[in-house]
Amino acid sequence: MEQPASVNSDPLQRLDGTGRCVQIRNWIGFWLLGLCNNFAYVVMLSAAHDILEKQESRNETASTSASLHVDFQVGNSSNSSIYDCNPVSTAAVLLADILPTLFIKLFAPFVIHKMPYGIRVLFCAIMAATSFLLVSFSSAVWMSILGVIFASISSGLGELSFLSLTVYFSRSVLEGWGSGTGAAGLIGALLYSVLIQAGLSPRVTLLIMLVVPFTMVVSYFLLLVCPPSLPQWRTKDTEYAALVSEDRQQLLDSSDEEEPESSTTAEDQPTGPLSFRERLFVIRGLWRFVLPLGVVYLTEYFINQGLMELLFFHNIFLTHAAQYRWYQTLYQLGVLLSRSSLHCVKIRRVWILSVLQTLNAVFLLFAVRYLFLPTVWLVFAFILYEGLLGGAAYVNTFHFISKETEDRHREFSMAAASIGDSLGITVAGLISLPVHTYFCSL
Template sequence: MAVVATAISSLTNSRNYQPVSVDADAVPEDELETVTSPPTPFWHLVVSFWMLGLLNNASYVIMIACAKNISEGGTALVFLANVGPSMMVKLSAPYWFDHVSYKHRMFLATVAMVGSFSLVASNSSEDAATTSSSKVVLAWKLLGVALGSLQSGLGEASLLALAGKCDGEKSSSTDSKRQCLTCFSSGTGMAGVFGFFWKWLWNDLFGLPVSTMLWFAMVLPVGYWYTFRHVMKIESQLPPIAVASESSVPEDAAPSEESALANDVSLEASDAPQRIGHRTKIENMTAYQRFYFVVRLWPYIVPLFTVYASEYALQSGTWTAIGFPVDDVKSRDRFFQFSNWMYQAGVFLSRSSGTLWTAPIWILWLMPGLQCVNLALFSYVASHASTTSLYNPATLYFGAFYAGLLGGACYINAYTRICKDIALEYQEFALSSTSVGESLGIVVADILGLFIQACLYRTNGLDGAIVQCPL
């Protein structure tokens, strides 16, 4: 929270933003008062983005926190349902986002959040368990989880782009402090802590059933939609981004430093079948040009994919088979919950660092490698519980916190590097497109997690795995 407070404090000292000038004679009298009203302070916008980050990812994290309640032996199935639709949205986003307004996308996301909580809650009650077969009940719950995935993926891809757009409207410099993007990222980090706290508060502390806890969560989509509308109201007061028109750039002009991606990710790369430079607007690109643009974002997508694949394999696989003692179901559930809390705390801290430092590209690539080492160490410790001194709460909870630091740092630095490396007029498109790396990584991790869980269950003599260990 100190990082968020620092960012807000710096904003209050920055220059004030004035509304775009309007010809009073061209505006109807009944609308003149609204047009000439003072602009909302910019710090309202960054706080709202922080709230949107929290609310957008809260439903996703709540479903992760309830994963073992939804399906004890198939935790990774819940994780898969919680990411599949999100991945499909992000894969297809480059081809339709510019044709659908932010308002319509976020309205669909809000409706999906309501449907998600409703389906999982109504099928988690005792009545549902006694009146339907277990497979039918699980199917309905997984459908509810999938709706939550649709909401979080659609919301994240849209709000990342919107945050980058607001930062761009705030300043024409790609080296601006990126307050909106950092606050949104920080909010998504806090969503992890909030989601597990929500489950612990109502389900563990007060002893309420999961269904009741999810019905209480219906307050979240209300806040989600209200906060988004507030953001759009403030964003409309910011001056538009000034970019060069296509006709103003000579055909033989060399690409400027701002109009190309960093290093070998140049939008005007000489090996491109068709040049896609600052002369081609996003809305004028063909499907092939959009696809090629996304492929050229690989220096940012690959680190996101790798870090998410390794850390979610930890969550959906390794951490489900650790407990003190390991053969006690409640002890395993307790470790799963608190290790995720520690992980989410690390994510929150590192995702809040976007205004402080932007990692060079080699460090962005180093962090996923360290996370893979983390996965290997946790898997070794979990399979040698009785023989290694590392199998103790202090070491493993600290390791979970460290995993969160790595994952969150890779997330925010991938997006801040995009804002630093890519021309301003392409940042919205690049931010929403790059987010597919996260979802692809989680899908791979959740499939891998099924088999990691099965192998560790077999090693530790535990029952409940829904697949066979292939080793």
């Protein structure tokens, strides 16, 4: 029996002689979209910290600077803790950065389908550009914080939108998206540091970064080869009219055959958008994917924000600040490698990764408490391993959601499941605050 068409089957990729070229273009396009979507978020954090430090040293408001600066100042005379702590955990920064993204991912999947993808991309690019401009020209602390919030909005809305967008293309673009988001952390932080080290001011560096939102727009509108079924600039009325096209109608008919009960009421018409009740039904089925992903990110960011700054080795060739920067670099390297590995290895049982990451977090928690690790090289290995687990959980979760979810529900499922990592990160931030306080009081 002939298999029904799927949203992931791009008709353009079936053309002889051009299919491979189209597939490569789309893979590169999603790699750039992943890079640009997370790039502003990564760079904005580093830039905001630099500018806030300058503003607060001018205003002599040291308490706020301590809350928003993630670097370490070794030998702080006011710090009597054996862990050389910052007065406030870096988890405070994490919460400020993730909460706007969490809010968007909680509510946007229920209404975002009314906004065409082209408009979403322009909105995300505008938010990212605005964040760069706000922080680069900020004259007060609140302007810098607002810039970080705008970057978070751009990143959160972009992630759920681009994950949903992948269902209209070959599943191979998920590998491109995952690899691009992994590269954003490493390339973003590295490029910002290099430009600053070269003598450029944070303001000039941020203005140079305005090329990133522009690249996002170019990647979507000029590089991607979008299939005819993709709704881009349609209004609500024309969208319903477009759904009767041959490819889209074949998809909806096949979904109707698989789930005849979903079309028995007027509320759940197979040719219309998902009803609210149907979306809640889909969400209940997603918990088997979302829960393991959330656990991985909870334990991962508990390590990053609650423990990493406390894993400090005295009297070695690296300062405390340098050790922390290497931790972050190796973590981002692990994420990049594993998010780019989907073509080589696929892991269906993501819960195994959540168990391994939990064990990793428990081990490092005891390492912080009892200080039994003899060398920083062991910590480097555990941090790299942590990044590998986190990146693998991300790409495999969305790969199998795309593969196993019914055609009619796939677009919404990809957007709704993106709440898993943000929810885990938020809980990690809340847990990390009291843990940091406890260790710093010793």
